[in-house]
Amino acid sequence: MTVGRSSGISITQPYVGLRAFNAEDRDRFFGRTQESHQVAALWRSNKLTVLYGASGVGKTSLLQAGVLPTLDPESTDVLPIGRVSAGDLSANSTTSDTAVLTLLSSLAPERSPDELAGLSILRFLNQRGTQRDRYGDPLPILLAIDQAEELFSEFSYRPEITKRFITGLARALRQIRETRLLLTVREDRLPSVLPHERILAGRSHVRLRLAPFGPAAAMEAVQRPLRGTGRKFERGVARELVQDLRTVTVTNARGEATSLHIETVDPVQVQVVCSALWESLPNAAHVITSAHVRRYGDIERFLASFCSRALSSVAREHDMPVARLRSWLQQTFITELGTRGTAYEGLGQTAGMPNAVVRSLEDQHLIKAEHRWGTRWYELQHDRLIEPLQHAHPVELLETAELELAEGALALAERHAEQAIRTCGIDDLVVRAGAERVLGQVSRMRSDPQRALLRFRTAARLFEVIEDKSAVAQLLAEAGRLSTIGGHYAQAVSDLRAAAERAPGDAPILYSLGHALWCGGQPLAAVAVLGGILEIESGFKQAIRLRGEILADLGKAERALADLDRARHGQQPSTLAARALAHAMTGRMEAADQEAADAAANGTDDGPALFRVARVRQLADEPQRAAEFAVAALAATATPLPPHLREAAARMLADLA
Numbered sequence: 098m099t100v101g102r103s104s105g106i107s108i109t110q111p112y113v114g115l116r117a118f119n120a121e122d123r124d125r126f127f128g129r130t131q132e133s134h135q136v137a138a139l140w141r142s143n144k145l146t147v148l149y150g151a152s153g154v155g156k157t158s159l160l161q162a163g164v165l166p167t168l169d170p171e172s173t174d175v176l177p178i179g180r181v182s183a184g185d186l187s188a189n190s191t192t193s194d195t196a197v198l199t200l201l202s203s204l205a206p207e208r209s210p211d212e213l214a215g216l217s218i219l220r221f222l223n224q225r226g227t228q229r230d231r232y233g234d235p236l237p238i239l240l241a242i243d244q245a246e247e248l249f250s251e252f253s254y255r256p257e258i259t260k261r262f263i264t265g266l267a268r269a270l271r272q273i274r275e276t277r278l279l280l281t282v283r284e285d286r287l288p289s290v291l292p293h294e295r296i297l298a299g300r301s302h303v304r305l306r307l308a309p310f311g312p313a314a315a316m317e318a319v320q321r322p323l324r325g326t327g328r329k330f331e332r333g334v335a336r337e338l339v340q341d342l343r344t345v346t347v348t349n350a351r352g353e354a355t356s357l358h359i360e361t362v363d364p365v366q367v368q369v370v371c372s373a374l375w376e377s378l379p380n381a382a383h384v385i386t387s388a389h390v391r392r393y394g395d396i397e398r399f400l401a402s403f404c405s406r407a408l409s410s411v412a413r414e415h416d417m418p419v420a421r422l423r424s425w426l427q428q429t430f431i432t433e434l435g436t437r438g439t440a441y442e443g444l445g446q447t448a449g450m451p452n453a454v455v456r457s458l459e460d461q462h463l464i465k466a467e468h469r470w471g472t473r474w475y476e477l478q479h480d481r482l483i484e485p486l487q488h489a490h491p492v493e494l495l496e497t498a499e500l501e502l503a504e505g506a507l508a509l510a511e512r513h514a515e516q517a518i519r520t521c522g523i524d525d526l527v528v529r530a531g532a533e534r535v536l537g538q539v540s541r542m543r544s545d546p547q548r549a550l551l552r553f554r555t556a557a558r559l560f561e562v563i564e565d566k567s568a569v570a571q572l573l574a575e576a577g578r579l580s581t582i583g584g585h586y587a588q589a590v591s592d593l594r595a596a597a598e599r600a601p602g603d604a605p606i607l608y609s610l611g612h613a614l615w616c617g618g619q620p621l622a623a624v625a626v627l628g629g630i631l632e633i634e635s636g637f638k639q640a641i642r643l644r645g646e647i648l649a650d651l652g653k654a655e656r657a658l659a660d661l662d663r664a665r666h667g668q669q670p671s672t673l674a675a676r677a678l679a680h681a682m683t684g685r686m687e688a689a690d691q692e693a694a695d696a697a698a699n700g701t702d703d704g705p706a707l708f709r710v711a712r713v714r715q716l717a718d719e720p721q722r723a724a725e726f727a728v729a730a731l732a733a734t735a736t737p738l739p740p741h742l743r744e745a746a747a748r749m750l751a752d753l754a
């Protein structure tokens with residue numbers, strides 16, 4: 098054990114955390130002395146002992162760190178703990194032989210599956226032979242199957258398979274008289290085990306329920322691991338902690354919470370709270386005080402933060418979004434019924450996740466692995482993690498929503514952003530602001546500008562309060578662009594000016610401002626703003642092009658051509674038409690005709706392009722065609738004419754009439 102040099106405090110966690118105790122943990126296993134002896138005695142003296150209890154009550158721990166160490170190897174022949182996992186049986190191999198092979202490979206981990214294949218339980222035990230004590234009497238053979246409920250799971254085994262397995266097991270128990278079987282079973286599955294008791298063991302069977310800790314055992318489990326660490330609880334504080342653990346908060350369907358006092362303490366809660374408490378202590382703290390404890394009184398909250406911390410550490414390590422890890426855990430390890438599921442480790446990946454990441458999740462005790470059948474199988478460390486894994490922290494919900502938005506999954510992004518708003522505290526402005534922004538973008542992408550505008554404005558106000566200027570600027574710019582599209586140019590200009598003030602020199606924002614000014618009938622102001630951009634970023638093509646188009650409209654042909662020549666590549670119809678107009682104004686009619694024809698062919702629903710073509714035709718002295726293009730320009734809907742150009746088009750039609 099590592100010992101801190103200056104403080105004399107052990108820096109190694111004395112609490113095992115969210116995993117089951119194993120044989121090496123026997124020296125820090127407390128609170129189960131009586132149960133350990135009781136189970137050992139029943140196991141030795143009955144053909145079948147069924148130890149049952151709730152998930153996480155400590156059955157596996159009791160077996161490994163409590164019962165096994167109390168058994169005397171001189172007077173018992175104990176096999177390694179057996180497992181029969183439903184998870185091992187892939188869809189096309191559900192035979193009782195597979196179930197037997199799973200069991201045998203856990204009982205004899207040193208033997209290869211090939212060696213064990215085809216053996217019955219009876220043959221296997223016969224091969225091992227019987228051990229005898231010094232008087233020549235055969236030793237009882239103690240065989241245990243932990244988590245035996247997996248054998249009786251109605252979802253994975255067909256009843257006839259269970260039956261065949263049981264028959265084979267019963268034959269072995271009958272024929273090798275020294276065999277004693279211990280099954281541990283989750284309480285909720287007990288009824289499916291009961292019909293098999295008689296078949297397995299005749300009358301020689303007992304059942305024992307493992308209860309959660311009573312207050313005294315809980316005190317032991319909390320206090321005793323600290324011995325030898327240099328730390329202890331202040332007087333009365335361990336009791337206070339246990340008292341806290343005996344208080345549970347129940348939330349009903351309407352979301353109303355009530356506190357209840359119960360007699361018992363769940364061992365898993367002891368681990369969660371005590372290991373968190375230990376980690377939260379300042380290095381030099383020798384005495385654990387009431388203040389230390391109160392910070393960790395809330396178990397649900399701690400479990401949630403345990404999951405979040407573990408996830409974000411793995412996410413950082415592998416440069417992967419937390420949200421992706423969480424959703425992988427949900428999809429892989431939580432069944433539709435809200436129970437624990439399993440996955441096996443493939444060559445490079447486990448259920449689509451790189452194995453290196455999976456191993457890190459295991460190191461963080463979010464999932465646990467088992468070797469069965471030469472394969473590594475994973476499941477969640479504990480059922481208590483199902484709940485917190487399903488309810489992500491608001492920050493994470495927001496991250497998920499942002500990710501989904503980027504992937505174009507609008508409905509999901511919306512749901513998670515709304516969830517983030519619902520679950521974050523009223524004063525968590527960072528999450529609120531971000532979620533409003535996501536919702537705004539969702540509305541915008543769904544072509545609902547009204548709602549998008551409301552969201553963007555709300556988000557901008559929130560970011561203003563938390564003084565995130567650049568976020569405010571971007572949001573106001575988004576709002577401004579939406580107003581431009583909606584034809585509310587004055588509003589657009591005011592939003593975009595406010596945005597530009599908060600993000601000086603941001604070229605895309607200034608471009609949008611220039612565009613809004615032009616649409617709003619202020620072409621000269623637009624030209625000035627666009628010129629400003631080009632002083633900062635001389636190669637900003639969009640700005641060059643728009644300035645050239647506006648200059649052409651204004652009749653400044655040479656300056657327009659200078660810009661339009663620079664922005665030659667990837668030209669839109671409006672730009673081509675502007676060049677045609679500038680050429681026509683300087684008498685280069687051939688070039689003008691060519692480009693006007695191209696613009697008209699490609700810009701059949703582009704108002705500004707069509708109006709510029711109309712002006713080219715007018716300059717070419719073709720009033721009839723000019724009028725036709727002016728009419729088409731006024732009717733364009735994809736890119737409608739801005740109001741000042743509509744007026745100009747209407748004037749042209751009046752002049753031509």
Ligand SMILES: Nc1ncnc2c1ncn2[C@@H]1O[C@H](COP(=O)(O)OP(=O)(O)OP(=O)(O)O)[C@@H](O)[C@H]1O
Pocket residue numbers: 113114115116117118126127128129150151152153154155156157158159244283318364365366367368479480
């Ligand atoms: N005596 C104990 N003292 C402190 N913590 C305990 C004790 N027994 C069990 N725990 C803790 O409780 C949690 C659940 O234990 P364990 O996995 O043994 O339960 P289980 O009943 O086998 O659960 P499952 O039904 O999931 O198999 C673990 O975090 C373990 O460390």
Ligand SMILES: [Mg+2]
Pocket residue numbers: 117156157158243244
């Ligand atoms: Mg267990």
